Amino acid sequence: MRSDEFYMHRALDQAHLALAAGEVPVGAVVVDAQGSVVGVGQNAPVESCDPSGHAEIRALREAGAQLGNYRLEGCTLFVTLEPCMMCAGAIVHARLSRLVYGAAEPRTGMVESKANLLVQPWFNHQVAVTGGVLAVPSKKLLKNFFAARRSGTC
8 A cells, every 4th residue: 555645645735636627636545455546536616516516525435436326435535625514414424434634624623623423422423533734735725726716716
């Protein structure tokens, strides 16, 4: 299996695709236990007119289709931004083994910043979490996107 940084770079590639499409630059990849990328996703709620069009959801959907199962046991999700409440719920329901994220989301992050929805005792599944992997480039991409938005240059 390759390093967390290797796969986070693949998630950053997806974030750049979202940026190019005018979406908030968040990207995600799902990796199976053998180290193969089985799902990718970039933010696209605006383009798809879908409030659930977050990078994580799109990557989980593709991984489920690729593996032929909604349970993604043994898989790891790499995402450039700490997941929101909706995505945290999907992560638990997918039964991912692990989540690796880049930048923290202090306002709406539901993995460590505001709450930790992944390790609640009432869930029958627990997800291991590693945060802060390539946080600087992930955060910089988001910061530049929103700065450009505020200045009217994008």
